[in-house]
Amino acid sequence: MKIVVCVKQVPDSAARVVVEHGEVTWGDAPLVINPWDEYAVEGALRLVDEQGGEVIALSMGNEQAKEALKHALAMGCKEAILVSDPQLQGVDSLGTARVLAAAVQKIGGVDLVVFGRQAIDGDAGVTAAMTARLLGFPALTLAAGVRGVSSDRIVVERAIEEGRQVVEGALPAVLSFTKDIGEPRYPSFMGIRKASRAEIPIWSLDELGLPAPQPHTSWPAVLNPPAREITTEMITGATPQEIAEKLVDKILAEKVL
Amino acid sequence: MSNKVWVYIDLFHSEPLITSWEVLGAGLSLADSLGGGVTAVVFGKDVAEVSRQAFGYGANQVFLADDPALDDYRPEPYTSLLARLAKEHQPEVFLFPTTTRGRELAAMCAVDLDTGVLPDVTELEVKDGLVQATRPIYGGKLLSKVVCHSKPQIITCRVRAFPRPAFDPQAGGEPVNVQPELTSESQKTRVVEYIGTSGGVSLSDAGVIVSGGRGLSNNPNLEPPAEITDEKEREIWKAQQGFKLLGELAEVLGGAVGASRAAVDAGYIPYQHQVGQTGKVVSPDLYVAVGISGAIQHLAGMRTSKIIVAINKDPDAPIFKLARFGVVGDAYEIVPALVEAFRKKLGK
Ligand SMILES: Cc1cc2nc3c(=O)[nH]c(=O)nc-3n(C[C@H](O)[C@H](O)[C@H](O)COP(=O)(O)OP(=O)(O)OC[C@H]3O[C@@H](n4cnc5c(N)ncnc54)[C@H](O)[C@@H]3O)c2cc1C
Numbered sequence: 167m168k169i170v171v172c173v174k175q176v177p178d179s180a181a182r183v184v185v186e187h188g189e190v191t192w193g194d195a196p197l198v199i200n201p202w203d204e205y206a207v208e209g210a211l212r213l214v215d216e217q218g219g220e221v222i223a224l225s226m227g228n229e230q231a232k233e234a235l236k237h238a239l240a241m242g243c244k245e246a247i248l249v250s251d252p253q254l255q256g257v258d259s260l261g262t263a264r265v266l267a268a269a270v271q272k273i274g275g276v277d278l279v280v281f282g283r284q285a286i287d288g289d290a291g292v293t294a295a296m297t298a299r300l301l302g303f304p305a306l307t308l309a310a311g312v313r314g315v316s317s318d319r320i321v322v323e324r325a326i327e328e329g330r331q332v333v334e335g336a337l338p339a340v341l342s343f344t345k346d347i348g349e350p351r352y353p354s355f356m357g358i359r360k361a362s363r364a365e366i367p368i369w370s371l372d373e374l375g376l377p378a379p380q381p382h383t384s385w386p387a388v389l390n391p392p393a394r395e396i397t398t399e400m401i402t403g404a405t406p407q408e409i410a411e412k413l414v415d416k417i418l419a420e421k422v423l
Numbered sequence: 424m425s426n427k428v429w430v431y432i433d434l435f436h437s438e439p440l441i442t443s444w445e446v447l448g449a450g451l452s453l454a455d456s457l458g459g460g461v462t463a464v465v466f467g468k469d470v471a472e473v474s475r476q477a478f479g480y481g482a483n484q485v486f487l488a489d490d491p492a493l494d495d496y497r498p499e500p501y502t503s504l505l506a507r508l509a510k511e512h513q514p515e516v517f518l519f520p521t522t523t524r525g526r527e528l529a530a531m532c533a534v535d536l537d538t539g540v541l542p543d544v545t546e547l548e549v550k551d552g553l554v555q556a557t558r559p560i561y562g563g564k565l566l567s568k569v570v571c572h573s574k575p576q577i578i579t580c581r582v583r584a585f586p587r588p589a590f591d592p593q594a595g596g597e598p599v600n601v602q603p604e605l606t607s608e609s610q611k612t613r614v615v616e617y618i619g620t621s622g623g624v625s626l627s628d629a630g631v632i633v634s635g636g637r638g639l640s641n642n643p644n645l646e647p648p649a650e651i652t653d654e655k656e657r658e659i660w661k662a663q664q665g666f667k668l669l670g671e672l673a674e675v676l677g678g679a680v681g682a683s684r685a686a687v688d689a690g691y692i693p694y695q696h697q698v699g700q701t702g703k704v705v706s707p708d709l710y711v712a713v714g715i716s717g718a719i720q721h722l723a724g725m726r727t728s729k730i731i732v733a734i735n736k737d738p739d740a741p742i743f744k745l746a747r748f749g750v751v752g753d754a755y756e757i758v759p760a761l762v763e764a765f766r767k768k769l770g771k
């Protein structure tokens with residue numbers, strides 16, 4: 167199988183992200199591969215471990231995003247490609263999906279395009295479905311696991327609010343994986359060495375035959391959330407029963423039940 | 424004539440999700456500013472009753488595609504049908520609930536209609552004739568104002584972020600019936616089966632959530648059955664007794680059970696229960712965190728809960744900073760007493 171896995175570089179999940187002078191900053195917190203995309207890489211690698219084939223990691227971003235791709239290479243991806251172009255500044259989700267879809271087409275002969283659940287910076291969770299629609303591939307999003315693959319079909323268990331939905335789709339297809347797929351493997355020593363030496367090609371919009379994106383959406387302001395006025399009241403008492411009674415009275419007085 | 428504001432009613436097995444009505448309510452507020460009423464869009468099989476409910480919750484028009492071929496939700500045929508209707512009637516705003524299906528459909532319709540999506544918003548207002556929405560980003564660490572400059576402005580609304588409108592049993596109307604006209608693309612995917620798709624309060628729409636963390640494995644007084652010899656298994660067994668207690672508390676309160684990632688990773692409880700950045704984002708009226716330290720990634724999933732109660736042995740646990748009420752104590756002493764006290768006071 168030829169699998170493309172889309173990975174984004176984001177600020178570490180533990181970073182203190184704030185708005186200063188209208189700009190989003192995360193101090194000196196590191197940029198890392200989007201944690202959901204590590205599951206996507208893991209899911210893709212497991213498929214080729216079983217089925218044979220190769221995984222190509224694809225990212226759109228600036229030069230620094232090569233680090234996220236190197237992480238994917240160190241985990242076991244065969245190749246990595248970065249799409250980078252100054253004209254991509256301010257691109258929205260649909261623009262991103264157009265770029266990823268065009269890159270998948272340029273790579274050619276792809277059986278599966280794999281995504282993470284969502285990027286933890288923008289928390290949008292729409293790129294996989296958009297890319298599927300653009301490519302005309304079936305969208306099998308939020309796959310908790312793969313039941314089986316044949317030469318022209320794949321069966322996945324989707325995690326939906328109500329439980330699991332087992333869906334069969336024609337290949338080539340777009341998949342996004344949830345955490346249920348299993349813990350992402352650690353990069354091996356050999357993998358890290360290989361990744362550090364890898365030459366990662368950079369594709370421009372021109373090379374993809376795409377015009378500069380015209381975003382449909384804009385974000386006029388980003389704000390720090392209003393500080394919540396929380397006065398924490400500690401409940402104490404001589405016995406657990408006394409504490410519990412007091413706490414229950416306090417909660418009932420809030421009239422949320 | 425159709426309305427400027429449309430709302431997609433998300434269903435599962437022909438039953439509308441409650442959050443669909445919340446979104447209908449959000450649509451009604453927008454229609455107050457934009458003019459006109461709200462059009463509800465209902466797809467499924469045997470869903471005439473849902474159309475009646477949509478009128479009851481305030482829609483003044485319903486597009487209804489009631490067809491056996493629409494029984495199982497599949498994104499491709501649903502998107503084609505939605506996009507066809509939207510092209511024909513040109514709504515200005517199209518709202519979806521942020522459910523698995525709603526988010527996916529919104530994304531795919533945006534492609535067909537060449538417009539943008541504002542996903543998972545928590546507030547809506549109208550500014551200069553356009554909707555300006557607010558959405559949490561970076562796991563709720565920041566809020567972003569967002570605008571979509573193309574029509575329709577496709578927006579998905581976060582579960583429980585908008586109040587459900589009052590239901591008027593007198594309200595009624597005739598739906599506009601829509602033929603699905605499915606093409607071969609609906610063959611691209613096929614639903615094979617459903618597993619475990621029943622019952623219980625789902626985390627995302629629970630009004631009360633009682634969550635447990637790694638702390639639940641810490642009870643020196645519990646003795647696992649002798650046949651469990653593996654150290655790890657013994658720890659899991661202990662924590663599961665703790666989660667049983669949380670289950671009792673959740674039951675008394677009509678709520679759901681959540682968990683920290685540490686609890687999930689240690690195998691105490693399945694992943695569906697995980698709250699946080701890499702779990703579910705929830706916003707209940709009452710969130711009780713038991714034996715959870717309050718790591719930033721956990722807070723990302725529950726910080727907008729109305730009232731947070733923390734029960735933790737460690738007075739310095741960061742979770743207390745976010746809590747309205749805190750108890751420094753042992754989960755195994757406090758939780759059973761709480762179950763008793765609630766039972767008494769709620770008359771159960
Ligand atoms: C990329 C990434 C994503 C993540 N995503 C998530 C996520 O989605 N959700 C999430 O929760 N975490 C997430 N985490 C993990 C997070 O950083 C923490 O490790 C995790 O939340 C800790 O879980 P905990 O509070 O249960 O455990 P701990 O931090 O170990 O806390 C246990 C607490 O229990 C208390 N305790 C012990 N015994 C008792 C007792 N008998 N009674 C009462 N209290 C007791 C202790 O005082 C302590 O405060 C993520 C981490 C990363 C790196």
Ligand SMILES: Nc1ncnc2c1ncn2[C@@H]1O[C@H](COP(=O)(O)O)[C@@H](O)[C@H]1O
Nearest residue numbers: 172173226281282284285290291292293
């Ligand atoms: N710039 C990007 N480069 C590569 N993949 C991306 C990019 N942005 C989003 N993705 C993929 O799309 C998924 C969903 O992202 P989002 O819709 O932004 O939440 C991510 O988990 C990635 O797999």
